[in-house]
Amino acid sequence: MAALSSRDRLLTTISHVEPDHVPFVMHFHEYPQQELPAHLRHRSQVERAERLLAIGLDDTLQLTPPWRMHPEVRTRVWKEHPAGEPYPLLHKVYETPKGPLAQVVKQTEDWPHGDDVEVFSDHNIPRSTRFLVETEEDLERLPHILGSPSADQAAEFRRSARQVKQEADRLGVALEGHCGSGADSAVWLCGIENFMIACHERPAFAHQVLRIIQEWEMDRLGLLLQTGVCDIIVRRAWYEAPCFFAPRRFRTFLFDNLRQEVDAAHRAGAKFQYIQTIGPHALTREFLDLGIDILWGVDPVQGGADLARAKQELGARVCLFGGINSYVTLGYQSRDEVQAAVKQAIQVLAPGGGFGLLPVCSIGKGIPWEHVEWAIAAWREWGGYPLALRA
Numbered sequence: 001m002a003a004l005s006s007r008d009r010l011l012t013t014i015s016h017v018e019p020d021h022v023p024f025v026m027h028f029h030e031y032p033q034q035e036l037p038a039h040l041r042h043r044s045q046v047e048r049a050e051r052l053l054a055i056g057l058d059d060t061l062q063l064t065p066p067w068r069m070h071p072e073v074r075t076r077v078w079k080e081h082p083a084g085e086p087y088p089l090l091h092k093v094y095e096t097p098k099g100p101l102a103q104v105v106k107q108t109e110d111w112p113h114g115d116d117v118e119v120f121s122d123h124n125i126p127r128s129t130r131f132l133v134e135t136e137e138d139l140e141r142l143p144h145i146l147g148s149p150s151a152d153q154a155a156e157f158r159r160s161a162r163q164v165k166q167e168a169d170r171l172g173v174a175l176e177g178h179c180g181s182g183a184d185s186a187v188w189l190c191g192i193e194n195f196m197i198a199c200h201e202r203p204a205f206a207h208q209v210l211r212i213i214q215e216w217e218m219d220r221l222g223l224l225l226q227t228g229v230c231d232i233i234v235r236r237a238w239y240e241a242p243c244f245f246a247p248r249r250f251r252t253f254l255f256d257n258l259r260q261e262v263d264a265a266h267r268a269g270a271k272f273q274y275i276q277t278i279g280p281h282a283l284t285r286e287f288l289d290l291g292i293d294i295l296w297g298v299d300p301v302q303g304g305a306d307l308a309r310a311k312q313e314l315g316a317r318v319c320l321f322g323g324i325n326s327y328v329t330l331g332y333q334s335r336d337e338v339q340a341a342v343k344q345a346i347q348v349l350a351p352g353g354g355f356g357l358l359p360v361c362s363i364g365k366g367i368p369w370e371h372v373e374w375a376i377a378a379w380r381e382w383g384g385y386p387l388a389l390r391a
Contacts, residue, residue, distance in 0.1 A: 005172030006058040011231065014271055014293055014319040016354040022346055022383035023058045024376070025321070029362035035369055046167050053171060056380070058356070060174045061164055063230065065220040066153045070144040072097050077116060079107065089129065092117040096144035099137065104130040119145065120181075120188045133189040139208050142189070146216040149223065158227055165229040176273070177224040180235030180261050182254060185213045187239045196244060199253060206253060214257045221261060225268040232294070233265040234273045242282035250286055262291050277303045277322075277361050284313045298322030299360035300345075301329055307348040311355075319354045326359035330371045338371055342378035350387055357383065 004012065004020050012019040028048070033041045040055070042048040049059040074095045081088040087106040094101040103117050106127040113121065119132070133142055149157065168175040186195050186209050198206040224230060240254055258274075265272040274287070277297035281304075287295060298305045298320045310320055323345025324330070329338060342357065349355040357379055363372060382388060 006053060006060075007168070007172050007174040007231065009058060010060070010174045010356065011271075013353045013356060016316070016319065016352060018351075018353045018385040018387075021385055022350050022379065023356040024056075024379050024383065025058045025060070025356055025358050026052075026372070027358075027362040029364045031363050031365055031367070035365075037369065046171070049171050049173055053173070055376075057376070058173070060176045060232070061168045061171075062176045062178055062234075063161055063164055063224065063227075064178045065224045066149040066157055067216070067220060068147050068149055068153060069094070070096065070147050073144055079115060090115065090117050094132075094141075094145050096141040098141045098144060101132050101138055101141045101145065102130055103128060103132045120185060122188070124188060125192055128191060131189065131191045131194060133209060134194065136205065139205070139212065142209075142212050143216075146212065148216075148219050154223055157223065161227040161229050165227075168229075174231040175229055176232045176234050177221075177230035177270070178234045178236070179220045179224055180217050180233070182210060182213055182217070182235070182237070182257055183240045183245065184236055184238060185217075186210055189213075192239065192244075199249060203252075210253060210257060214260070218260065218264070221264055225264060225270070228268070230268075230270050232271045232273050233261070234275065234296075235261060236275045238275065238277065241276055241278040243278055247283060247286060250283060255286060255290065259290055266291070273321075279304050280310060281306065281313070287314060287318055292318060294319045294321060296321045296358070297360050298349075299325050300341075301325035302327065303360060307345060311349050315349070315352070315354050319356065320349055321356040321358045322360045323349050323355065323357050324359050324375065326361065326363060326367060330359055330363070330375060331367045333371075335371075335374045338374040339378035342375050343382050346379070346382045346387065350383070350385075 009019045009023050013023055040051045042051055045061055049061060052059045076093045078091050079088050080091065087108050090105050090107050092103045105117055105124055108127060112123055165175060190209060195206065245254060262272045271293040273294035273296050274292045275296045277299050280295060280298060295314060295318050297303065298310055299322055300307055302325055307323065314320060324341045329341050345357060359375065
């Protein structure tokens with residue numbers, strides 16, 4: 001088969017057809033630019049894609065629709081350092097037309113947001129002494145900070161989407177739209193312990209939190225799909241893993257909302273990608289019934305994925321991205337171990353297409369670039385179709 005564009009390669013493998021070679025994608029998370037080889041350093045997603053494509057890897061460009069708070073919402077931020085507290089407390093209050101929403105966090109040495117508190121941040125979860133959404137009164141106020149974009153924002157987004165699409169077409173890469181984050185958003189707003197306890201003890205409250213988030217997300221997803229430029233719609237779901245949502249609870253709280261997003265993407269001609277990196281086997285039936293196209297994050301080390309089982313149970317209908325671990329395998333193992341992991345992932349997951357090699361979940365700081373190059377070398381040796389390796 002002649003060499004394909006990156007976009008065609010990804011879409012071919014998502015359709016469970018063997019392309020010219022196994023796609024290899026990687027995501028960078030806080031990876032120091034100075035630790036990258038000079039030819040891979042980048043200042044934008046377009047530069048990143050250009051540089052990765054130049055060495056034969058695959059990449060995508062991403063779009064995220066805007067949002068805004070109700071125009072009447074006003075915010076106040078201040079800092080206190082009570083006696084006996086090891087850290088200052090940052091207070092942020094959103095004055096909404098229905099009353100205040102308040103968040104209080106400990107400003108630890110590693111707090112990344114300066115003297116501010118963001119609505120959505122993993123850093124809020126372990127540091128908050130008061131979360132934005134804890135009571136029924138908070139639910140009345142929440143929609144005022146999860147608002148639709150203004151007409152000007154929407155128009156600017158459509159213009160930007162056309163520009164990103166032009167760059168994606170020039171590069172020959174797929175374009176991803178990101179906006180879904182159901183339980184992730186609920187956890188950021190409520191706290192993880194609070195929300196999981198609410199699912200058990202206050203299910204009506206938990207459902208209402210998720211309903212408000214879903215209405216907000218579907219509005220943004222509609223704007224995203226109206227542009228007509230996305231090949232793939234992406235939902236992040238780290239907090240929807242089975243360690244938080246066992247199958248019965250997943251069906252009760254998450255399934256219907258997710259199915260709404262999957263169906264909307266499919267009606268618009270886009271594929272649906274679900275990001276989950278832990279324990280995929282517990283939710284196999286849910287993934288199949290939802291009709292997702294891509295399960296992103298199949299990790300045999302920290303995620304507990306059995307690659308052969310994942311291929312058997314999901315591989316005929318769901319494209320699997322992952323196969324190797326980043327932080328343990330690439331971070332600490334020897335060259336032989338890294339290359340053996342790549343070889344095994346290709347051998348087990350690649351036959352018949354439906355597999356993209358991905359170090360799960362990202363190339364983060366502390367991973368030696370030399371180790372990444374070991375994985376690339378093994379992929380170049382073993383990743384071409386027809387496969388020299390067969391399970």
